[in-house]
Amino acid sequence: MAQGSVNPSQVNTGPVKKAILDTLTLFLPAIPFALVFGLVVVESGLPALLGWSTSPLMFSGAAQITLVTLLGEGxxxxxxxxxxxxxxxxxxxxxxxxAPRFQGQPAWFRWLGPYLLIDQLFALTVTMENRDPDYFRRYYLASGFSFWTLWMSFTALGLFIGPAIPESWGLAFATPVLFLGLLALSVDRxxxxxxxVVAMLITFALADMPNRSGMLVAAFLGILLGLMLERFRR
Amino acid sequence: MTVLLTIAVVGFLGYCMRAVFIVSLAKHAFPPLALRVLEYVAPAVMGALVMTMLTGAEGTLVIGVPEVAGLVVAAGVVVRTRNVGIGLISAMAVFWILGSVIS
Incomplete structure (x- = not known):
């Protein structure tokens, strides 16, 4: 893996090749998550194909696990x-x-793009410093469809091998590490x-709210704090 | 059939949440202040997301010394190298080594 491969501003490769390399780097920690999803489907008692259908219909790992788990629990x-x-x-x-990055883009891309918008793709594109609309569109589509293909494949695979992965490997820890790394990239002031830090502390304080909704409150208050700090700077 | 319909409806509403601003604000100019405020969305949401991953449903931290050390190493390495891949490998190495030593 070339140094800087997850920071799109630092490498002069084409957007498609770069997007695929970045996607592979970010998908590696998501593999256990995809396999765990397969395990969740198996344990929910739903028919395997019906549980897996949440992948193309929802394409949102955490929401898929929530829905399937709750349906399985009755x-x-x-x-x-x-x-x-x-x-x-x-x-x-x-x-x-x-939304500002989609302005001036073709209408078909504004309608198709949101379907592919997952945590990883957001993290990759929000830190992108290349402002060229054509580069952004090519990178976004290449990365989005790569994530989509990998997610469909590995959630299907998870139906078969998810139950066999030892929990002691601790592979799930790679996911918060990954997002902390992306967070570190996004803070430049x-x-x-x-x-x-405030958003993290509020999330922790509200961690027992139903359905992890404290995360949304924390994110909202964090953005509000950003607005206040921005006004203070001015 | 009802379950499949529910999945489809949730999928459609989820798509609407992702598309609402991208599609509706396509022709509107953003005020400079709004653009600067949007810069805070990523740190706020990703900070909240990371903490959510580290806490259990009962509101307690579900991490120990190996995890904390791994996270510190990840943040330090990424800030220094600007490379998430190297940060990830370093953090997992620390996590596994400390995990095996402590246990």
């Missing part, structure tokens, strides 16, 4: 659906953050460090 359809939507509500933040 929750009502409305309750399970509501919980899954709350878990996925952070995508609203992603949508408003990336002390105000952003303050916002990130």
């Amino acid at each position: 929750a009502s359809l409305a309750a399970a659906a509501t919980a899954a939507l709350i878990v996925g509500a952070r995508h609203l933040f992603y949508s408003i953050t990336l 002390w105000e952003k460090v303050v916002v990130a």
